[in-house]
Amino acid sequence: MYxxxxxxxxxVLGPGKRVGIWFAGxxxxxxxxxxxxxxxxxxxxxxxxxxxxxxxxxxxxxxGAEGIDGxxxxxxxxxxQPEALRELLPxxxxxxADILAYSGFRLRELRNRGYRDILDQxxxxxxxxxxxxxxxxxxxxxxxxxxxxxxxxALEERYREYLKNGRNEVQNFRTRDGFISAGIHRPEYPxxxxxxxxxxxxxxxxxxxxxxxxPEHTQNQH
Ligand code: SF4
Numbered sequence: 119m120y121x122x123x124x125x126x127x128x129x130v131l132g133p134g135k136r137v138g139i140w141f142a143g144x145x146x147x148x149x150x151x152x153x154x155x156x157x158x159x160x161x162x163x164x165x166x167x168x169x170x171x172x173x174x175x176x177x178x179x180x181x182g183a184e185g186i187d188g189x190x191x192x193x194x195x196x197x198x199q200p201e202a203l204r205e206l207l208p209x210x211x212x213x214x215a216d217i218l219a220y221s222g223f224r225l226r227e228l229r230n231r232g233y234r235d236i237l238d239q240x241x242x243x244x245x246x247x248x249x250x251x252x253x254x255x256x257x258x259x260x261x262x263x264x265x266x267x268x269x270x271x272a273l274e275e276r277y278r279e280y281l282k283n284g285r286n287e288v289q290n291f292r293t294r295d296g297f298i299s300a301g302i303h304r305p306e307y308p309x310x311x312x313x314x315x316x317x318x319x320x321x322x323x324x325x326x327x328x329x330x331x332x333p334e335h336t337q338n339q340h
Pocket of ligand 1: 145146195221222
């Protein structure tokens with residue numbers, strides 16, 4: 119399977135402290151997508167399901183069994199790797215049934231494609247392509263054409279409460295390559311971030327004002 123990154127504790131894409139799993143590969147090409155670097159299934163992202171689980175178990179060992187409240191699957195589009203989902207989901211569910219997945223496909227398309235067995239293992243799906251002109255900063259969604267579907271009745275109350283009180287936030291992770299900014303960003307966020315970093319003397323894509331590595335941005339638009 120192609121998995122580009124795994125971040126913990128992710129607090130801005132679902133309730134609690136979550137493991138965020140970014141799948142590589144998306145053929146949709148939404149204009150304005152903030153993760154075009156994850157459109158391609160680059161061989162360097164190829165990992166086994168065992169490796170992904172090993173990383174998750176390492177988190178559990180340091181944080182304890184209660185350390186993971188759920189999982190958020192994004193990318194790229196996780197549903198462009200249905201076999202990877204079939205392999206991973208039962209193993210993730212042994213840790214938490216709260217698994218939220220983003221997809222550029224509509225829920226009905228996922229059903230029609232024969233992915234009901236995958237959907238049955240998910241708590242929530244946020245579906246539909248990202249439409250830049252409809253980025254209205256709606257909670258958890260990159261654009262307001264997308265819909266949040268709560269699929270697991272056992273988690274319905276938890277999500278209803280979470281959605282009632284929630285507002286979009288951004289969370290920055292420091293990685294070996296720089297920074298990754300996770301969450302739902304306003305369309306003007308990349309420009310504002312760029313200006314703020316340049317003002318602090320950070321180098322961005324060859325625009326030199328300092329000597330640090332360019333930050334990598336990631337957000338969930340789909
Ligand atoms: S916004 Fe999501 S669905 Fe659209 S191209 Fe980017 S990763 Fe794919």
